[in-house]
Amino acid sequence: MRSTKTIHVVSAHAEGEVGDVIVGGVTPPPGETIWEQSRWIARDGTLRNFVLNEPRGGVFRHVNLLVPPKHPDADAAFIIMEPEDTPPMSGSNSICVSTVLLDSGILPMQEPVTEITLEAPGGLVRVRAECRNGKAERIFVQNLPSFAERLDAKLEVEGLGTLTVDTAYGGDSFVIVDAAAMGFSLSPDEAHDIAKLGVRITNTANAALGFHHPENADWKHFSFCLFAGPVERTAEGLRAGAAVAIQPGKVDRSPTGTALSARMAVLHARGQMTPEDRLTAVSLIGSTFSGRILGTTTVGDRAAILPEISGRAWITGTHQHMLDPSDPWAEGYRLTDTWGAR
Numbered sequence: 230m231r232s233t234k235t236i237h238v239v240s241a242h243a244e245g246e247v248g249d250v251i252v253g254g255v256t257p258p259p260g261e262t263i264w265e266q267s268r269w270i271a272r273d274g275t276l277r278n279f280v281l282n283e284p285r286g287g288v289f290r291h292v293n294l295l296v297p298p299k300h301p302d303a304d305a306a307f308i309i310m311e312p313e314d315t316p317p318m319s320g321s322n323s324i325c326v327s328t329v330l331l332d333s334g335i336l337p338m339q340e341p342v343t344e345i346t347l348e349a350p351g352g353l354v355r356v357r358a359e360c361r362n363g364k365a366e367r368i369f370v371q372n373l374p375s376f377a378e379r380l381d382a383k384l385e386v387e388g389l390g391t392l393t394v395d396t397a398y399g400g401d402s403f404v405i406v407d408a409a410a411m412g413f414s415l416s417p418d419e420a421h422d423i424a425k426l427g428v429r430i431t432n433t434a435n436a437a438l439g440f441h442h443p444e445n446a447d448w449k450h451f452s453f454c455l456f457a458g459p460v461e462r463t464a465e466g467l468r469a470g471a472a473v474a475i476q477p478g479k480v481d482r483s484p485t486g487t488a489l490s491a492r493m494a495v496l497h498a499r500g501q502m503t504p505e506d507r508l509t510a511v512s513l514i515g516s517t518f519s520g521r522i523l524g525t526t527t528v529g530d531r532a533a534i535l536p537e538i539s540g541r542a543w544i545t546g547t548h549q550h551m552l553d554p555s556d557p558w559a560e561g562y563r564l565t566d567t568w569g570a571r
């Protein structure tokens with residue numbers, strides 16, 4: 230066996246969505262802040278290609294790089310690599326990172342509750358983990374301030390007509406459509422159509438509406454389209470289906486923590502959700518994230534909420550990714566049969 234690099238990974242999934250964690254073998258990228266480091270990773274592309282592209286990755290995979298924190302309050306920091314983006318924050322990935330840090334012993338666990346602070350590229354997130362028998366059973370993440378951007382905007386999508394959409398930020402940027410109005414009941418067999426349509430809607434929204442984050446000039450596109458199911462009031466609180474189309478064309482297997490945060494911001498802006506409410510988002514595979522509003526704030530001149538999301542993650546294995554110097558596909562490859570819903 231010979232290799233020019235060895236990258237140590239603990240693999241995990243949060244409520245169905247893969248979020249692997251690189252725990253060794255990669256030196257921290259240059260940059261004064263975690264955001265700058267994440268921009269370097271995005272520009273350079275080498276690590277992204279190595280771990281996300283085939284033959285090591287695949288369109289379903291997200292990979293997080295642990296880096297030394299910059300902020301004095303943070304216990305650990307991470308850079309998120311998704312199939313097309315290197316985003317400010319991610320719900321499922323932050324839950325995977327927290328679980329890997331605690332379950333593998335990188336950070337000490339205290340039962341029944343461990344509190345840690347993580348530094349995501351978009352800012353600090355406080356994490357509370359319910360732990361039992363050496364396992365972080367449920368992760369609560371105080372996500373980045375989240376806000377509604379446009380409510381009831383009109384979006385002309387070729388072949389679909391004029392859609393009424395909301396746009397919002399929940400640690401990442403969303404165009405939100407009414408799933409029922411689009412003819413979806415959010416059942417698993419709709420995944421391909423949701424992926425295909427969602428990418429078209431995201432691309433159209435990027436061209437026609439554009440997104441801008443008031444405090445992060447670098448984040449100026451919509452990453453995702455959320456197909457939002459109807460909100461039902463149950464004995465346990467609010468409950469709604471959620472399917473998020475991820476570029477270049479797949480559906481999040483988890484209920485998407487950033488989407489839940491964005492949706493809570495929209496519901497709050499409409500006066501349909503208060504800090505007393507709990508909103509459970511249900512994915513296409515039936516997994517759930519729970520959310521609540523901890524308070525309000527502002528982002529630039531926008532009214533925003535302080536969201537908390539929670540969910541579970543499990544470790545699925547460990548890998549050492551290697552590169553034989555004679556392998557002609559050091560950067561890996563992507564083909565459109567799986568990369569992008571057609």
Ligand SMILES: O=C(O)[C@H]1NCC[C@@H]1O
Pocket residue numbers: 246291311318319320321322401475481483484485486487488
């Ligand atoms: O839960 C989330 O927010 C994420 N899941 C995969 C894509 C999003 O970042």
